[in-house]
Amino acid sequence: MKFTIDWLKNHLDTKLNDEKIIDKLTNVGLEVESFQSQPSELDHFLVAKIISAEKHPNADRLKVCEVDIGKKENIKVVCGAPNAKQNLITVYAPPGALIPKNQMKLSISNIRGVTSYGMLCSEAELKLSDESEGITELSTKKYRSKIGKSYFLNKNPKTIDLSITPNRADCLGIRGIARDLAAAGSGKLRKKKFSKIKFSGQQNLKVKITKEKHQGCSAFGSLLIKGVQNKESPKWLKDKLLSVGHKPISAIVDITNYVMLDINRPLHAYDADKIDTEIVVRNSKKGESFEALDNKKYVLEENMCVITDKSGILGLGGIIGGTRSATELGTKNILLESAYFHPKSIRKTSRLLSIDTDAKHRFERGIDPNSIEEGLLLAAELIQKICGGEISKKDIKINERFKQSKINFPISKLQSITGFKVPEKEMKKILESLGFKLKTKKNILDLVVPSWRPDIEQGIDIVEEITRIIGYDKIKTELPEKVRIKPTLNNQQKLFHFLQRSVASKGYFETVTWSFTDSRINDLFKEDKKEIEIVNPISSDLNVLRSSIFSNLIFYLKKNLDRGFKDISLFEIGPIFTGNKPGEQEIILAGLKSGLDSRLNWIEKERKLDVFDSKRDVVQTLYEIGLDPYKININTKTPNYYHPGKSGAIYQNYADKFPIAFFGEIHPNILNKVGLKTDALVIFEIFLDRIKIGKNKLKDLKSKFQYSDFQKSERDFAFVMDKNLEIQELIKIITDVDKDLIKSIRVFDVYEGENIDKDKKSVALNITIQSSKKSLTDEDLNNLNKLIISSVENKTGAKLRS
């Protein structure tokens, strides 16, 4: 909402200066976006300095000038003026500028093989004098510090631009803004001047509002003005509209716009001679159409509020008029409309048709239903003054009478909500100056809400009115109390934070990527999950919710590889989506690592990353969050984007149905499909929501400290076994032989090849044995050895290697 201080002063007597008014507007809740002059065509003309002026290579009389216009780089302008010379300060017009003398629009042009960006101007071209011989010469002393600044002072009045919140329809008119300022003590709201119009005759055009369901119009006021002479608006009116960014059209249209801006009362003027017989306000039928003033043809749905005559639709009530009945300069007789349309109906229609107009913007927020007559009279008087004509009596058809809303406001509510006390007298004064009518009844204010404030519905709204007018700076600052109702984080949240930092501590950079992704990349990681489309995506390559974090991680990995990085470790912790309903999502931590380990390292051997790198990171992380290494179980059932032979799924417990993590090398086809080139790429993912963490706190988890000082023994074994037998199985068999005595098992060699059958492998283990009760004798140890060997041999078919 734009307005000027001058216009504001038509409604407000104030002694405050501009800055004070701006501050006050902000304080009462009318946010000032900007306070500046409307841009002028002349703003483009800049003070410039010629740095050099060389002869044009292909034209004797022309010069190629290098010009400083206050930007980083100088620009090149071809100029024919004899006085163009080095160090001259002059006026420069860029491409796009309109030359005042001949209204010619400049463009970048090629003048005999040299490109010229804009023009250096003579005084005549700027309409400063008749001097057209050479370019303008400006005094060095006066202008040397103004290079790059606008040459002409902008004389347009300063405009205040307010960002009006959707609840404040009344402030879409300047009078409403003045009323707020007056209530806040910034001046006095001027009394309305009542027009003394001589009415001649009745409004004899028949108007009817149909009684039907969904009727969007509750009142339709109109009057006729006969014998007008429409014309260009007088200067004062044009200037007023221009000052707030409105384009003048013709006196009649300009006056309706003026009234709309002035008191927030949209009007519509019809050429009465183009109306066929009568006006009927009714619901549209599906498929009806009309041509609107924006020169577009609209085909309507049913139940849109339309203004019609015998020949069809004239316009969409409260949104836009039609071309058929539009006023023109030749219009003689006009019908002026001032009506009330329901916000909901306006909003529904304008959304379906995608129309946004000034009238629609106001009606959908709620116009003062009692302003119908005022609007008609204000506009009629102005029209008569400017265009002449005779004004008929008004005719107001009412379909649904407006009910003023009433609120019983307990005075104590203000203090209970805001924490501070306001004297009753002051409360009343504020409310009255905002237009409320009130009576006091035993600590209760009986309020009648002004008709222009549809946003005020209940007591809490009254609290806001009083508080904002008094000023939010009156609210006290109460120190926060340190009372805790619940622990800050629950176990799942703690797990989230722990995992995040645990993985970051292993060399991974955390990233945050969109929750949506490109369906084409998502397909590679989606498996059998449902694709969740966004109906209105921001772009076609962010068109689905992600089914996996990898689609984004891989996309950005590629970008970083393209930047020349090779060894990259990234992870993200966040949601993936399994459906389009609330709750159909899961928190995942996904990580990837590309390139080589120890690249170009003088001490360590460079090698490609492999599945055991990702296994180390994921397993270590799971141990850190407190999972029991002896319970974790691994199998090879991994999603199809993992290398089928070099990946694993981790289960928290042996018998669990769902894995809590995957790790492995990426499927080579994926690299191929996304066009990714790297030495190696290993990935892992952890499913947070599937991890079961006990409720015990650390204090409960720390058990009694027990240790053994009895002699430890170590024994080495080598078994030759089936190639496909998993080490996990072997270790479990050995551990189960005696859980108390077998303290640890290390795998120190796995060998396939010479001296071993093709379908076999040799596995060498080191087993630590210790009792917590006694020193083991040679016999004890030998017995245990035998038991280990026989168990392994019997259960797996392996043989001790001799």
Next chain:
Amino acid sequence: MSDIIKIREEYLSKLKEISDLKEINQLKFELFGKSGKISNEFKKMGSLNPEERKIISSQLNDTKNELQNLVEKKIKDLEINEINLKLKNERVDVTLPSRSFNRGKIHPVSQVIDEISSIFSEIGFSVEEGPDVENEYNNFTALNTPENHPARDMHDTFYLDKNKKFLLRTHTSPVQVRTMLDGKPPFKIIAPGRTYRSDSDQTHAPMFHQVEGLHIDKNINMGHLKGCLNYFIKEFFEVDKIKMRFRPSHFPFTEPSAEVDIGYELKDGKIIIGEGEKWLEILGCGMVHPNVLKNVKVDPNKYQGYAFGIGIDRLAMLKYGINDLRAFFETDYRWLSHFGFDPLDVPSSYRGLSR
């Protein structure tokens, strides 16, 4: 001269000359081995009478101890010599690079969420979360923003179905609705998380982060709201003074509503918070609208309180001098490395929010 004295003298002089571990071990063997000279002397004692035995044995034991100590000392000395000699050849260039060690980084958004949680934890707030996909009721209707309300235009919403029933939440406020529907007052929560609007330019991203705050109890008023936010802003920016301005505004789900500006100035292109004459809008807040309380089955005649919503990314930008919002989500390794945080820097009140 007795044999014992002879042995002693002979070996004392031998000991002096020895300069090598092999020789001293040989000497040790000669003296104390199974048939070494000292051992032999002990064997001879069997043939002596008790009187003599007493004298000789004490003499022999003394000599044995003396020689043994000297031999052991000599061995130690020689060993140390040998190590020292060896060390002369064991020299490496310690200025060569070490074995590699990689520590990752925490994203600024995560770090700031942890900072915020730590600050609010101090005044008794707990953390709640809600789903990214919401239904239209929780995101709008329950929050006093019915269909056809112009305020819905302020949120450019991503929809997940043609009927516009399911959507990506446009703010974290639906967590208020979920929390209050699931529990009983009092409520004292913050809810950080991802939020979405179909808006994309230099200062807007289609996804961003917000933290919602909600405190409902029997007599919570706007003074508490002001106190809470004043405390938060001061703690977050780690400054002693803060200039803060509450200004009336409008949100459908709060009444009265306010926007909060903080004072700042620009010094050498960097924003200094808490000083200066300029104002920067950082959050929206207000007293929870009675209609919202009714919608979540909380009696507005008994309970009241405040809510606020803060842009997390924006806070991170202000505090850590990050200029471009879009860069948060572009995974540029250089950016992550530059603006990321060490995972050991866990924000907490006792060690300070940040280093």
